[in-house]
Each structure stands twice: as structure tokens, then as C-alpha cells.
Amino acid sequence: MGTYESKANVGHTVESLDVLQKVPTGIKGFDEITVGGLPRGRTTLVCGSAGSGKTLFALEFLVRGAIDHGEPGVFVAFEETAVELTQSVASLGFDLDDLVARKMLAIDYVHVERSEILETGDYDLNGLFVRLEYAISSVGAKRVVIDSLETLFSALGNEGILRSEFRRLFRWLKDRGVTAIITGERGDGTLTRHGIEEYVSDCVILLEQRVHERVATRYLRVVKYRGTMHGTNEYPFLIHAGGISVVPVTSLGLTHPASDERMSTGVPRLDAMLGGKGIYRGSSVLISGTPGTGKSSLAAHVANSACRRGERCLYFAFEESQGQFVRNMRSIGLDLKPWLDQGRLQFHASRPTLFGLEMHLANMHRLIEAFDPSVVVVDPVTNFAMVATNHEVRAMLMRLVDFLKSRGITAVFTSLTAGGGALEETDVGISSLMDTWLLVQFLEGSGERNRGLYVLKSRGMMHSNQVREFHMGAHGIDLLDVYVGPAGVLTGTARQAQEAKERAEAITRQQEMDRKQRDLARKRAQLEAQILALRAEFEAEEQEVLANLDQDKRRELNLSRDREQMARLRQADPSRQQNGGSAG
């Protein structure tokens, strides 16, 4: 049959040949929980109560195997005919007729009806073995589903024969090398009604459906998986238009890459508070605040700026309809309509109570995958508490954040906190999932309420520690400095009054300074004038003195000339006379 050749190249999760080889089921999330899928060449029991999704699980295993892994399969149906089966899964996008025509799938409906059967003497289930063998060899099947074997207990009376034949069947399937799923109805206190789990020792999976607050949620649990590690939790799963999605709580892990790229929030002053460049692309942002603080408006700014940059944005609203939201945002100067028309912004408004938490999550997954946005807004996340416990909401958000981060999508969540009390405490549960946390809070004083915005945290950047007044006007959001001084934090009109006062004081101070400067200039001018006058006086004096000196010199000259004249007249020695004269 060539089954042994293909073993080696499919088990991509297997480290060595000694380790149990696994077959990927192709069911979203399930292969992560089981670290690779179902045990290759072994039989797995899938049990659960009526309507828990056993048949679908088994069928998707075959369909994914045929389409994604090229492994043909056989479906032995005891409960539904091939036509019924084909019809019931057509809505999930599985075209069984096509697979049958391509020889990737064989469906064998086994009809057993107690009223038609009479037992006389010894018998075995060789008829079933022949059918299985024939079906397996007709398509070269590597995967087999028997749904559900226990029907035989109600159709055939001899339990002793059936039990020994089941044991033989499981051994035969193992020898045949096919990976098989046997489904079984949940019994009272036991996994299956007739205890067939005792024959299946390798892998047992339990499906359950529970109702909480009138919302039904399906859960999957790996009860037993011999020889391998696996997730042991109870994982919620969904049946939606694309088949089954198991949503592992932690399987995605913290392995997503981190982007260094920054993006604007659409509010320049807020970008300035966040290290001057805005938020990291692919990070998660929580905007929390009391009712009416402008959380949605802030989120809408982020959406608007993303659309303006030509990116796509997906907006999940749980409080307002699209029309209402667009109208309300227009009132603060944000026109979202062009983005909606151009298909850059997609808006999904629904009530949280529309369906269960898991369904919401699956719905978001589906829409995000289809639209591939760069920004996702969930407004507000706190409304989910209506349909689930806080713990479940946190778990769901963690999965959503992991999913978004793994795709590099920037996520904006708004969170409504109850008025009064410690605002920060109420959000502690989800805040650890968030990279940036903005808190919008009312600051009360002098008979008015004004909004204050804080950056409580923002991982990986130098963010402002200042509170800013958050002001919504006809041109969008403005962040204003608050007045922090001896009188405390002032906002609104008190801040304006304070600012006006300060402005007046500043003007006075300025005038004072100007005056002093003018005084100084005048004094300098005065001084310079005095200097000029003194200099003029001095110059006049100087001239007079010089003139006198000149006169004296001339007189002295005349005198000496007269003396020489006289000496010549007295016949004196001219040189001696001259020397003696100067010494005397």
C-alpha cells in the first residue's frame, strides 16, 4: 500500500524516529494543543454527548487530510447516510461529493436496524471488516473514521461477541497502519456509554457543550495521549463557516516579532507624550476611563489617522451602530464616511449578547483574516462581561492580543471603568496584556468636570508623566497643559482664569522691564551729554592755556634775545655768560 514510505515525510513535528509520529489534523488550533496532531497509525477515541461536534471533528480530520495533506480517507457512518452527511457539512464549505469523485474520500453508510436482524448462533463482524478493507483499498486511505461504532451495541444483542470483535477491529486498524478516529457517545459517569475507551489506549479526546448565562460554549479536552506531551486544559472551540476552530489559550505563546516602527495616534500632542513618535506598530493599546470621557473618540482618531495613511482599519463596536458612530464623530470634526466608502474602514457593530464569547472571538478572527487590517479597534471590551466571567474575558483577550500581535496588527481596546473607586485597579486584569495604557479621567473642581489624560504606561519608550487636559472641540481632540501650581491641578475655566491671570502678570512684568530699560537708555544718553559738555569745556580751557604758553615762550625768547644784546654790548664772553646764565 506504500503507507510506510509516506510516514517519514509527513511527521514534520517529530524530532526522531523513536518518538511517536503524529498526523496533523488540519483542525485550527488542535494541532498546537497536541503538538502535532493525532498519533500516526493509531486509533483515537473522540467522545462527547449528542451535538458536541464529534462527527464534524472526525469529518474535518478526513477532509483536511485529503485536501491539505494528500491523505485519502474512509468515513464509515452508522448514523447518517452519505447524502445526509454531505448536506450537513456543505454549509461548512466541505464538498464531500467532489472528494469522493476525486477518490480522496470513501463514505460507507452502514445500515443496521434491530428489527430487521435475527440472531441465530455464532457470528463475527467480518462483514464490516470486508467493507472497511474494501473502502480503504479503493482510495488508498491513510485515515479512517468510524462514526459511531457503539451503534452496533443497540443493533446487535450479543455484547460478548461485539467486545471481542471491537478488540480485534482496533488491532486490525493498527496493523493496517491507518490513523483512525472512533467516535463514541458520552455515557453516564463514563467516557462512552459502552466503555469502548478501554480498547483505545493511545488517545482520547472529550468534547463537551456547556451553557453559561444562557450562552452555549463548546469545549475540547485531551483526556489522554500516551507517549507525548499535550495541552491538558479545556479549550473552547467553535463550529463556524470554515469548520472547527479550537482556540488554544496559550498555545500561540510569546514568540511574535516586535516592530520598531512607530505610528501616530492621530493626536499630535499625544504622540509627543509617547516619546514624541506615537505608539509602536503591532502593539496593544488600552484606553480606559469612566463613561463619557472620550474613549471612543480617541480610538476613532487612531482609526482615522490609520485610514489617512492609506492603511485599513477594522472597528468592532459593541455600543453604537455604524450610523450613530459616524454622526457622533462628525460632531468632533472626524469624517469617517470617506474611509468607509473607500473600504479602508470596516465597521462591525453588534451587541455582546448576540452570541457567546467564543463565537465573538471566532467571528473577529474570521473578519480580521478576511480584511487584513493594520489597526483593529475593540470598543469596548468590558461589555463582554455581560456574557462571560471576567476570567473568561481576560483569557479571550489574551488570545485575541496574541493573535493580533502574531500578525503585527496594532490593537486599540477601550475599557469602561465604573465611576469612583480606584480606576486603575479595575483594569489590572487586562492591563498586563497591554503595551500602552492611556487613562482618561474626569478632574472635578470649581463646579465643573474636565477630562484629564494620563499615560499610565507605555512599554519601550520614554513617555510623559504629565497629566494633560483632554479637550474635544469641533476640530477633534486637543491636549492642553494643565495648570499645576500651588493651587493644585487646575483645568477648564479655572485653568483659563489662572492662565489669564498669569498672562496679565506677565504683561505687567514685561512693561516693568521695558521701563527699566528705557530708564537706563535715558541715563546713558544723559551721561553721554555731560561727557560731551565737559570735554568741550576742557578743550576750551586747553586752548586758552596753550595760547598763554605760546605767549610766554615768545616773551622768554624776546627776553633772552634782549640779554644777549645787552651782553654783547658789555663785551662779555658769550659762551660762559650763556652757561652761567642757565645755571643761575
Add this chain to the structure above:
Amino acid sequence: MGGSDHDDGRDGQTPPAAAGDMDDFWAQALVDEPQETYVLRLYVVGNSPRSRWAIRNVRKLCDQHLAGRFDLEVHDLNQEPWLAREAQIVAAPTLVREQPLPVQRIIGSLSDIERVLVGLGVPPNPTGDP
């Protein structure tokens, strides 16, 4: 049609004769019923002792109780595996009564002849078996 009109006219008063025809019809029906042919198919897997037992038992039963009005075929599903699906066989051996309807399946080695006869709906002591 014309002939029958002629007959009615010739006999004249015939109300009792008509009632006699009805009685004849029912009598005929009761006589015909056991004469219906039994279409039987025996499916076995391989030449096991159980298969041989079943074949022997069903042959004996047909010869003794359904002489001349049975149509029996024996199939080995190892040779014709596709028949298992067509005939909706799960257990082996299986004897299927295809006619008269409804379809009836008798599984096992058919060792209890009385029980098999009840299952097939054959009267235990038909004519021709002393």
C-alpha cells in the same frame, strides 16, 4: 367483454354465482400464498467452519421446507467484497431474505433451524414434507 356479456345473459339469474366467485378468489389467494418464491442470499467470509456450517444449514432448510420455491445464492465476500456494501452486511454469516418483502437478515451460523424458519416467515410444516 362481449363474451362475458353473452354469458351473463345466457345464465339469467346469477347473484349466487357471483358470490361463489368471491369465495373462489380468496381460496385461490390462500392456496397461492405459500407458493411464493423465496429469494435468499447467504453471505459468508472465507472458507471457515462457521461459513461451511451456515451453507450446509441453509441448504438443508431450503430442501426440506422450501422445496421448489426458493432461489438461493451463496457469496463469499472475500471474493466479491463490494457486495458487502450493497447488501449492507456487517456480521458474517448473514442470510438475507430479499423476497418476500420486507427484507429480513438472519445472522449467525443458522444452527437453530426452527428459529431461522420463524425469521424467514416459513410455516414449520409445509405441504410435501411428511
